[in-house]
Amino acid sequence: MQKIDSDQRLRELYDTGQGYIYNDFEGGHQTASSRESNKLHRATCEECDPRRSKHAMTVNTQGQKLFFANMSEAFKWLMTNRAGNWSKCLRCNP
Numbered sequence: 001m002q003k004i005d006s007d008q009r010l011r012e013l014y015d016t017g018q019g020y021i022y023n024d025f026e027g028g029h030q031t032a033s034s035r036e037s038n039k040l041h042r043a044t045c046e047e048c049d050p051r052r053s054k055h056a057m058t059v060n061t062q063g064q065k066l067f068f069a070n071m072s073e074a075f076k077w078l079m080t081n082r083a084g085n086w087s088k089c090l091r092c093n094p
């Protein structure tokens with residue numbers, strides 16, 4: 001797992017097209033919206049690239065952005081740290 005700390009890094013991950021990006025929008029808080037807001041994407045999802053979607057994440061939007069090299073790494077982290085409090089993006093279907 002790597003924390004994505006710049007928009008340049010976010011663009012590199014999008015352009016490389018490998019792995020998964022998790023938008024930890026509401027972090028560990030559980031609210032009525034947190035499961036829906038804490039979203040796992042494929043790195044290629046347009047919601048990870050502000051050049052393609054004006055609604056895309058940037059490092060300045062709420063919550064940390066995390067990169068996982070593969071789905072098993074992502075799943076392990078999410079089950080340990082955000083169990084029942086995250087969801088998959090329906091657009092990119094990771």
Ligand SMILES: [Zn+2]
Nearest residue numbers: 041045089092
């Ligand atoms: Zn997505």
